[in-house]
Amino acid sequence: MKALVGYYSRSGNTEKMAQAIAEGVKKAGLTVDVKNVKDIKTEDLLDYHAIILGSPTYYGQMAAEMKTLLDESVKYHGKLSGKIGGAFTSCGGIGGGAETTIIGILQAFLIHGMIILGESGAYHYGPVSIESPDADVTESCIKYGQKIATLTKKVFRE
Ligand SMILES: Cc1cc2nc3c(=O)[nH]c(=O)nc-3n(C[C@H](O)[C@H](O)[C@H](O)COP(=O)(O)O)c2cc1C
Numbered sequence: 001m002k003a004l005v006g007y008y009s010r011s012g013n014t015e016k017m018a019q020a021i022a023e024g025v026k027k028a029g030l031t032v033d034v035k036n037v038k039d040i041k042t043e044d045l046l047d048y049h050a051i052i053l054g055s056p057t058y059y060g061q062m063a064a065e066m067k068t069l070l071d072e073s074v075k076y077h078g079k080l081s082g083k084i085g086g087a088f089t090s091c092g093g094i095g096g097g098a099e100t101t102i103i104g105i106l107q108a109f110l111i112h113g114m115i116i117l118g119e120s121g122a123y124h125y126g127p128v129s130i131e132s133p134d135a136d137v138t139e140s141c142i143k144y145g146q147k148i149a150t151l152t153k154k155v156f157r158e
């Protein structure tokens with residue numbers, strides 16, 4: 001089973017989160033590709049059981065580069081249904097729109113018919129970092145990756 005951790009990042013903060021999430025996915029036994037959004041072809045999305053996307057928070061939303069990938073994914077509308085989705089973001093500060101950014105990505109996944117996972121503890125919608133991830137956020141990213149991978153294994157029991 002395969003997971004994609006895709007990200008957009010100008011100054012490296014979201015990329016660090018992507019690496020930590022991928023570490024968690026791998027720990028839980030899934031194959032994982034970590035890719036900058038510029039290296040993701042829309043058709044690549046078809047190859048993965050789980051798709052986790054992260055973007056910096058830009059004006060309370062995902063960056064245009066990530067939105068473009070999601071808009072282009074309409075080409076495969078219906079074909080991503082039943083896959084597992086997750087999202088994460090790095091923002092500039094508390095109340096900066098992190099959650100609206102994550103929800104924006106998750107909304108697209110829901111419209112694709114994908115399965116998303118909430119969290120009863122911290123980061124209900126998905127991991128958030130203020131600027132660069134500190135040790136606590138990095139740990140939360142690793143755990144998020146593990147949880148998504150565990151769910152993926154349950155759903156796609158082979
Ligand atoms: C165009 C632009 C818009 C931004 N808008 C917001 C915002 O609305 N809220 C916020 O908290 N931070 C905002 N930021 C700060 C970034 O989200 C933050 O620096 C983030 O850590 C950058 O991630 P990166 O290192 O992965 O590029 C903005 C930064 C840029 C460049």
